[in-house]
Amino acid sequence: MQLKILQVNVDRRRNAHHLIQRVVLEEEIDIVLVQEPNKTIVSKDTKWIVGKSQNTAIWCKNKACGITGHETGNGFVNITFKDWSIYNCYISPDVEQRTYEKCVDRVMQHARQGGKEAIFAGDFNAKSTLWNSTTTDRRGEYLADWVQALNLTVENKGNIPTFVRGAQNSIIDITLSTQKMASKVTDWRVSTEESMSLHRHIFFKVQTVGKNRRKEGFVKCRIDKELLIDTSQLMGDNISTLQELNTALHDAQKAATSWGAREERREEPVWWNDTRQSQPQGKVQFTQEGADTGEKKTARSNRNIRLGGKI
Incomplete structure (x- = not known):
């Protein structure tokens, strides 16, 4: 089974939010990951799984895609499958550096504790040459440390900006994956079509086990x-x-x-039941492959305590 996923920050804009409906129809999208959703829309429409701070929301258009549970946190929404999960993330550009680091730590440590392979997608408001930004800022350095620590793969391809405001543009919308998931993520791209937001639509596909099964009967x-x-x-x-x-x-x-x-x-699919707690199944061992040299190795050593111990 191949899942088609749409990732976008809609800037709270109603029109940008409703345009998603058309894009989902045209592109046959299975899962939508939205950052800075329109709060009125997602609070009234029960199809959206909304984060605690209402900065992230997920819509699973395809009910047969195999979701087993979900969890909401401050700055992220996590949906789980049998042996992997997706994290939809948003971190504001207005928070100070230490707060930013805590937000990143919260997401990455949650993924570690969950014990599943994972995809991390969202507006991280961080710049790094690791995902083809022209410059690297302090936020980008910190997030890149986690990418190296967990041996994540950056799925961003090319240098098309994901954020455009007049003459200003940048690549701050990022998609990351653990090593086993990296081989299943394909066709990552940034659309240059109108999104009615300052952020552009990002599309990618995930190859999973199984296939859709239709049952006879009225719907x-x-x-x-x-x-x-x-x-x-x-x-x-x-x-x-x-x-x-x-x-x-x-x-x-x-x-x-x-x-x-x-x-x-x-019976409704179990992931629709808000009272159901997803159960971790095993542990995923994240390893750092390859040797780090120079300043990067020193930086990783200095941050071992903050990142939860030696990787």
Whole structure:
């Protein structure tokens, strides 16, 4: 089974949030990872799993993708599968360096304790040549230390900026993966299409075990009327013929429709149950391959205590 994933910071913007519905439809997205979501939208729509600080949210469009649980924290949302997990992360550019380091530590240590292979995606507001930024700042240095400590792979490809504001641009939206997950992550790319946000859409795929299985029977569905209206207005800007109007309304209806379980399925998927605690299954041993030299080795040694001990 191959999961298609969309990652984007929508800057709290309503239009950027609703554009996701259209992108999910067109690109056949399975999982959406949003940073700085529109708080009104995600608080009213139960399909979103929202972080404690409402800075991150995840929408699993494909209910058959194999999610076994989820956990929310300050600055991240984590969804788990049988033997791996995804962390959707956001750290504000306004926090001081020490607070930033604590936020990074919280996510990485949670992943260690969870004992699963993992993907880390989000707006880290950090610059480093490790993910093709033109410069490296203090935040980038600290995050890069964790990348080396856990032997993570940077999935970012090329030098297309992920953040653009006028003449200012940078690469601060990052995707990282543990070594075993790195071989399963493919087709990572930054879209240059309009996102209605200062951040661009990022797409990638994850190859997993298993496949979708469809069951016979009737399916219940629900149409979000407000979303239908907003999506129709969004699609209506370039309509000039009756055929284009018909197509736009049809696409808007599909984007605003959420599908429930088939009638013969009596139980909801376990990951929808907020009271269920995901159970760690085993431990993943992270190792540092290769030799560090010079200042990087010294920096890693000095940070061993803060990073939770020797790697």
